[in-house]
Amino acid sequence: MFLLPGLSQAQLRIGYMSPQKVLNALPETSAIQKKLNTYLQQKQADFSKKQADLQSQVETYQKKKASLSKEEDQKEQQRLTKINQSLDQYRQQISQDLQKKRSQLLGPVLDKVNGAIKDVADSMKLDFVFNKETDQGESILMYVSQTGEQKYDITQKVIDKLTNK
DSSP, X not given: XXXXXXXXXXXXXXXXEOHHHHHHHOHHHHHHHHHHHHHHHHHHHHHHHHHHHHHHHHHHHXXXXXXXXXXXXXXXXXXXXXXXXXXXXXXXXXXXXXXXXXXXXXXXXXXXXXXHHHHHHHHTTOSEEEESBOTTSOBOOSOOOHHHHHHHBOHHHHHXXXXXX
């Protein structure tokens, strides 16, 4: 067990929660997810169209390759390689844009959640609030007794605060 300077064991009050469970309980989150899905579907459709166009150009190149001079063949290969690289960059850009859009849309919700966490922690006079799990749902807390869970898991209190229950 570790102790923090200036705090004795008796003084230290810790809570924990599942931010993902809180986010899942909010109607705003599902609306945001729908917007992100729509955005991603549009971008994927555009990407698929560009990918199909490249594939068509490659097939055309392969059909006429035998009739091309060595210089023409090299130029065509370079052109197709450039298009393929651009397509890879576009895929990366889609991923970055999606992350940016997710951050923009979720930012206000996360601010609201953080405010509710602070309010609940303040009302319970907690010194620390830990995250119960990673974004992938893997447990961070190795063990919490049933009594500890009832007493220190503030997830539902945060949900209630956000949904005005």
